[in-house]
Amino acid sequence: MTSGISKKERTHRPLLWVTLCFGGGIFLGAYVPVPFWAAYGSAAVCVIFSFVSFHKTRGFLVFIFISFILLGVIHFRMYKTLPAGHISRIAKFYYGAPVLLEGVVVSDVEQRRRGNTRKTTFRLEVKRLKGKKEWQKSRGEVLVNLFRGENILYGDYLAIEGKLHKPFNFSSDSKFSYRDYLDRKGIKYILSVKKQGRVEVLEGNHGNPFHRYVIRFKHRLSVILATHFTGAEKGIMEGFLLGDRYNIPQHINELFQMAGVVHILAISGFNVGIVAYATFLFLKMFPLGRRGHYILTILILIAYAVLTGAQPPVARATIMAAVFLAGFILEREPESVNTLACAALFILFVNPVNLFDVGFQLSFVSVLAIIVFYPKCVSVLSKLDDKAAERGKTIGAVMSVLKYIGQSFILSFCAYGGVAVMVAYYFELVTPVAILANLVVIPLSSLIVVLGLGVLLTGLVLPTATFLFADCIRVLLALMVKTVFWCVQIPGAYFRVPGTPLLVVILYYAALCVFLYFSRWKADTAIDKCNRVC
Structure with a gap:
């Protein structure tokens, strides 16, 4: 079997090439000073030439792909161009001086506590501001850090006084920047408000009604978790089910990071998959018809993505699940790589800066590695299991168990192998034990998520029965x-690799691409050898 990308794959995977070109254009727009007029003009010319060469397949594809590269450049530049009156354009005139802002709270309000210190954090969509002179209209968002507890809700229209400043970079490491992190969310300035600073709620119930309802519902679910869990247990369950990681203790984060399984603590595609499966099984109890079950599952997944903040991994998994289920509704089988590319293209269209987000990169690369490598590796085990089943029930049962363990190991190996060099580059950490740890942690976390959904559901409809799920979760969390x-204690479980060069990352993935293009998988020969051993 040829593992390179054939002409057929190019035909059935158009979104893969479109997404690669569009992402490449975003990258060029970020690092290459291409004039705006040149990008527009060149894109128009390429589109015209693509129509002219429509009957010449190779020429048509070349011009189309160049067009999408230029569209990526244009889209990135337009996204980064701020309109007149934007807070980021005029904040420099008020930098470090007291300023009074009026605006609407457009995010969930986080109440954080560190020892005796309390901090209230939220995003404010600015409507106008006032320094020493008259009011001035403005737009855009700022992050508000209010250093006291305050009863503020999503949709409140506030008058708030503080000092504007740019986000601080808490580390000299250029790979991670708090300023860049906020910039990807469209925030360039922070408003710091002292304990005695003025905060006045002028009106309420602004903002999106659907978003307001989702946030209130999330708060209700958070109260249910707080009723049955405390401390680290509560923090982990909020991370698993609601996407809130700020209550997870630092030592737990570090422990899971050293084992290479820190992704388990964040809401991700893994959680979305479990929610999708559990939701579909639950809906099958109702006589809604096959299409009704699929449509409702898609709607619930979208609502769950909004509830948890729709971070890139969650958005990716939600889009892929929606496309997959839509394929069943339309009675068409979706193609995995094409579906993954569709999710990436949508996320980059909404926010092109996500291309430079570590979570976005790790999520898509790991899933792509599983899609590409896992079927090729596991095909040997599948055929070997069929041969062993012919020799008797005992051997067949043993081989089935070994097959399951082997499939789990290969899945973990493919996912880790796809992102190992990126983890080394960004986190300066290599965690070989992650392959082993995932074999145990993923099944346990799956059970915890399913039981956690049971806690939330019974907490809403039958609170007295919630303890049945909560007690089991505590045992599984401890385990x-x-x-x-225990995994971290294994010699060689992890080791630091400071200063991994970017060139190593490029060469690693270039080698994988060359391997995919030129390798020939001789599965039949491998199966024959395994049969002789058996």
């Missing part, structure tokens, strides 16, 4: 943390 701790 999961203990397992991670």
